[in-house]
Amino acid sequence: MTELIIAMDFSSKEEVYSFLEKFKHEQLFLKIGMELYYKEGPKIVEVIKAQGHKIFLDLKLHDIPNTVERTMKNLKSLGVDMVNVHAAGGLEMMKAARQGFGEGIMIAVTQLTSTSEKSMQAEQLINESLQTSVLNYAKLTQEAGLDGVVCSALEASLIHNHVDKQFLCVTPGIRPKTSSVGDQKRVVSPMEACELGSDYIVIGRPITQSHNPYESYKAILKEMENAHE
Numbered sequence: 001m002t003e004l005i006i007a008m009d010f011s012s013k014e015e016v017y018s019f020l021e022k023f024k025h026e027q028l029f030l031k032i033g034m035e036l037y038y039k040e041g042p043k044i045v046e047v048i049k050a051q052g053h054k055i056f057l058d059l060k061l062h063d064i065p066n067t068v069e070r071t072m073k074n075l076k077s078l079g080v081d082m083v084n085v086h087a088a089g090g091l092e093m094m095k096a097a098r099q100g101f102g103e104g105i106m107i108a109v110t111q112l113t114s115t116s117e118k119s120m121q122a123e124q125l126i127n128e129s130l131q132t133s134v135l136n137y138a139k140l141t142q143e144a145g146l147d148g149v150v151c152s153a154l155e156a157s158l159i160h161n162h163v164d165k166q167f168l169c170v171t172p173g174i175r176p177k178t179s180s181v182g183d184q185k186r187v188v189s190p191m192e193a194c195e196l197g198s199d200y201i202v203i204g205r206p207i208t209q210s211h212n213p214y215e216s217y218k219a220i221l222k223e224m225e226n227a228h229e
C-alpha cells in the first residue's frame, strides 16, 4: 500500500504551524527539508513530533563515514522516522549511516534529477547512461543495508525488477490531474504512481499551496485508495 508524504517546503515555523492547524485530527507523514531545518533547527522536528506526525528529515547527508555515523546518531535522537544520504558518498559511508541511525527507514539519493546524462558524463566522468548509474547506486544502497531510494515513479518498476521487490521507491514529481505542473518536468498522478509501484509518494505544492489544503489532501488519499482497489 502506497503512503503519502507531504513536503513541508515552508521557510518558517509560523507557516508550518498555520498549515498543520488544518489537520488537527490527522496523523500525517511530513517531509522536512534543508530550507526549514536550517532556519528553525531541531526544535521544529520536536514540535511536529509532539503533534503525533511522522517525519522524513530530508537532509541528504554526504560526508566521511565517521561524521555521517555520528550525525545520524543525533538525528535518531530527534525521533525522526525517515532519513536520507547521497549514495555518491559510497558503500562505507552508507554502512556508517545505518550504523549510526540503527533501525528506521533510511533511503539514498542516486543521481539528482537536476543532473542530466550529459553533465553526469562530463562532470562525474561516468561513462554510462544515467539509468545505469541510477541502478548501480540503487544496488549499492541495498548492499549497504539501506531501505530504498528516491526516484521517479517512472523508474520504480525498473528498480523493483533489478534490485528487489521490497526495496522502497520514494517518489516525488507527483501531480493530481487538476494541479498545475509548476517546475516539475516529468510528472505522474497519484493514481499512476501507485499503479507503477511507488512505496511512498512525496507531494508538496498541490497540498501546501492549495486554497483548501485539507480537501486537496483528502482527494489525493481517495485517488490512492482507488488505485489499490
Ligand code: C5P
Pocket (backbone or CB within 6 Å): 007, 009, 033, 112, 113, 150, 172, 173, 174, 182, 184, 202, 203, 204, 205, 206
Ligand atoms: O511541490 P512538489 O510536489 O513539487 O514538491 C516535491 C518535493 O520533493 C520537494 O520537496 C522537492 O524538493 C522534492 N524532490 C523533488 N524531486 C526530486 C527529489 C526531491 O521534487 N528528485
